[in-house]
Amino acid sequence: AQKITQTQPGMFVQEKEAVTLDCTYDTSDQSYGLFWYKQPSSGEMIFLIYQGSYDEQNATEGRYSLNFQKARKSANLVISASQLGDSAMYFCASQYNTDKLIFGTGTRLQVFP
Amino acid sequence: DVKVTQSSRYLVKRTGEKVFLECVQDMDHENMFWYRQDPGLGLRLIYFSYDVKMKEKGDIPEGYSVSREKKERFSLILESASTNQTSMYLCASTGGIGYEQYFGPGTRLTVT
Numbered sequence: 001a002q003k004i005t006q007t008q009p010g011m012f013v014q015e016k017e018a019v020t021l022d023c024t025y026d027t028s029d030q031s032y033g034l035f036w037y038k039q040p041s042s043g044e045m046i047f048l049i050y051q052g053s054y055d056e057q058n059a060t061e062g063r064y065s066l067n068f069q070k071a072r073k074s075a076n077l078v079i080s081a082s083q084l085g086d087s088a089m090y091f092c093a094s095q096y097n098t099d100k101l102i103f104g105t106g107t108r109l110q111v112f113p
Numbered sequence: 114d115v116k117v118t119q120s121s122r123y124l125v126k127r128t129g130e131k132v133f134l135e136c137v138q139d140m141d142h143e144n145m146f147w148y149r150q151d152p153g154l155g156l157r158l159i160y161f162s163y164d165v166k167m168k169e170k171g172d173i174p175e176g177y178s179v180s181r182e183k184k185e186r187f188s189l190i191l192e193s194a195s196t197n198q199t200s201m202y203l204c205a206s207t208g209g210i211g212y213e214q215y216f217g218p219g220t221r222l223t224v225t
Contacts, residue, residue: 007171016141027183042218043218044217045203045205050213091155099214100146100171101156105153
């Protein structure tokens with residue numbers, strides 16, 4: 001079965017530092033997509049970044065980048081220059097040949113001054 | 114501005130009640146989804162729909178049903194609410210494979 005693993009239940013980072021949130025996926029499919037979402041305490045899910053399996057370049061969106069290592073089946077999210085507003089739950093999700101998403105269990109990030 | 118709305122942010126129901134959770138999207142998306150979110154378990158797919166009157170079971174459909182009579186509206190129904198259905202329920206819609214899913218604000222349901 002397809003699976004997403006996020007091994008870090010919680011992470012702390014100091015403001016202005018960079019942080020990496022880990023995500024590994026399990027698939028034998030050649031075509032798939034990987035997503036990261038942010039969920040603040042208010043509860044809404046905010047799309048951050050997307051990486052397709054055939055994309056040769058790592059995806060970037062502002063301070064967010066996705067470190068895509070296909071051979072290792074990892075899709076880590078890197079947040080540069082952390083801000084207090086980055087404190088939230090972060091979910092990695094995968095998509096295989098349909099538009100259904102499979103989510104990991106999430107990582108709670110706390111940014112401290 | 115794209116939008117997915119859900120009928121309630123907070124809902125308290127009694128065991129055995131029939132519960133309706135409504136979701137409406139204004140993006141003309143064909144594909145809509147219902148998830149529940151529980152601590153430590155992430156988001157789990159309950160049901161999804163690819164078109165009006167079409168529905169498919171997700172990973173945890175037991176105890177739930179859905180209705181999609183119009184393209185923009187996707188309803189989740191708890192036929193007889195139980196305490197183990199206390200959870201956060203999230204609705205989403207998407208334009209297709211490779212596109213992000215847009216989520217509603219969520220409904221926190223408590224069944225007592």
